[in-house]
Amino acid sequence: MSAFVSLIGAGPGDPGLLTLRGKAALEAADVVLYDYLASPELLRYAPQAERIFVGKKGFSEYISQEDINRLIVEKALEDGGKRVARLKGGDVFVFGRGGEEAEACLEAGIPFEVVPGISSAIAAAAYAGIPITHREAGSSFAVLTGNEMLRDDERLDYRAYAGIDTLVFLMGVRTLPRIVEKLLAAGKDPGTPAATIQWGTTPRQRAVSGPLADLPRLVQEAGIEAPAVTVVGEVARYRARLRWFDRGTLFGRAVAVTRTREGNSRLGDLLRQRGARVLEVPLIRHEGPQDPQTLYRTLSEVANGAYRWLLFTSQQGVSATFAALDEMGFDARALAGTLVAAVGPATARELEARGVRPDFVPSQPGALHLGRELPARPEQAVLHLTSQLAEDALERSLEERGLTLARVEAYRTLPAEVSEEARAELAEAEMVTLASGSAARAFAALAGTDFPVAVMGPQTEAAAREVGFARIVAASEPSLEALVEAVERGLNS
The missing domain is CATH 3.40.50.10090 (Rossmann fold)
Structure with missing residues (x-):
């Protein structure tokens, strides 16, 4: 086996936005180095791999970029050569320092590939109902980093950007007041529509919108924090009309999906399509x-x-x-x-x-x-x-x-080996899905029966009642779609 590194853009947060090429690279990996903004759910594509968290959160770095570069090279050269997947939030080369990691591989003589990801600059706005361009509102856009505002030698000439139709700022919550101040000083209309989106594309998504001059105050009052994307331009008006994701029937609701099979959960995907925050809990393993x-x-x-x-x-x-x-x-x-x-x-x-x-x-x-x-x-x-x-x-x-x-x-x-982190997440579940009698028994043994449950099939319902579940919603037919509808009935009744 020879050393090889895949620099993978994990997308903005929704695990369904990972590319097929990124999925294939994860499935082939021996080691995965993942960061704070890469959805942990993507690790299910690499159950065989060693997993190393190299996350950076906000302005507190748990590990320096130089150390990450060194670790990528060390792991790739380990034991005669390994396939390393470097899983990065958003896109590899959009303010992701992927270029530095590629250079580290090049200097070490390690072959590498770059798997582009969907940038939050576009995806977070889209999930908030804001098109980055629109024939009637904007034909140009620029993506900027708010971190530049922390530098003494500011590189951004805001006069050059003030005339661009749409401006998208990444990593700019902390510096938003200064960003707005500079835009207004450069001639941007104080009434320009603007919006800030936190945790875009995930069930934790929150957004505020209003005139540019008021945006820092609105963000502070709403408690919006990083990670967040700010969009400035006439296109931000469309949020009121095109808002779709956070209007899902299960948006933000925590649903535990009990898995009794290895691999991906189609049920989890169906729930995510309706905006649910899915807590996948493996209860059973097979030998x-x-x-x-x-x-x-x-x-x-x-x-x-x-x-x-x-x-x-x-x-x-x-x-x-x-x-x-x-x-x-x-x-x-x-x-x-x-x-x-x-x-x-x-x-x-x-x-x-x-x-x-x-x-x-x-x-x-x-x-x-x-x-x-x-x-x-x-x-x-x-x-x-x-x-x-x-x-x-x-x-x-x-x-x-x-x-x-x-x-x-x-x-x-x-019984599956359930981590302490997974057990803690269960406490947040508003509904638990049970697709088999074995799942009902295993979940009861793991976390008790003080949960509302949605069940599929009369035998599963009987097993759930037998072990002590009292709040039960039954699917109308034995299908995953019907089970999702049962979850909706249970949570929205």
Whole structure:
């Protein structure tokens, strides 16, 4: 492996604004150096990597730029060469000192790439409903740094900028009074529309707007602090008309998403689209079976036609089964002589993604419905590949019909290791989503039941009530979209 550095613009705060190239670079990284303004949620794309926080906040530097440059080089050259991802808020080269980091790589002889990011100069304004340019209000703009106002040898000639239609100031909250003073002295109209946006593109976004001359007072009264972007120009008038992000049905509401699978959370993405502040809480982790040889032997029997029906009651069961088939040198063709049933649409989609269309899915999701409706006969052998914590509802419902179920462990379900930081965030949750009975039990064990919860499916609702949740909102149908609607009902009722 050879040394390589990716300088990645993380975007302005919304994790959904990371570029596809940035995501790919994170997935390939051995080490990630991330800063204060890069969303921590982006680290989910690099679970394999060593993570090092090199953040700078406001005017208090936790680590100098020179030390960051040195660390990038050291990590890239470590152990014969590593792939280092330097994750920076906004864009790498827009007041991000990415040029200095690139020069450090060049001087050390380390190959590097620059992955541009969406700058907060444009994105924060857009999320506040302010177009940086508009045919009727502005055809030119300039992006400036408010930090220049702290220098004794001020470099900015405000007379040169006063005639530009739109001015965008980054890192300028502390120096805003002086910025406004200089603009007015340079001839800018005191009544020029202006706005300051804090934490733009995130559920913490706040903004104030008004005449340029009044903006410092308005910002102080609102308690707006860094990180913030200030926009000065006629385009700022459009906020009243085009404001969209902070009008989302869940804007700013804290919703805990309990994850029982590794990887990204589509539910979290749907909630973010409505403005929610998503607290992703992994409750369960999965490991291979305690006795893999039994699983391999059973799958060999499946390939030889020993079972008429193969049942899947979770997406993880599908993943684990196909991982085992791959280790054995098999693929989906090993199931060709077996009828396959899925407990619900999500599990069915997981099978279809692997080239297997289920022969049966019950009218309603759930192990109980699968057991009652499965079109199997008593003489047919039925196999259930599941975890060691599988509920017995499926087995009981099949036994009532005279069917015998063989159950084999395909994976193990274990409690996740939840950080103290994640536990502290849970205290802020206004609603918790539960998509399975195992999630209900795991969350209750982790944080108790004194939370309102939105649940998906009757079995999840029953499990939630059984462990002690009292404030429950049920989704109208077994889909993530319906679960989001349940969250909205619960929080807005």
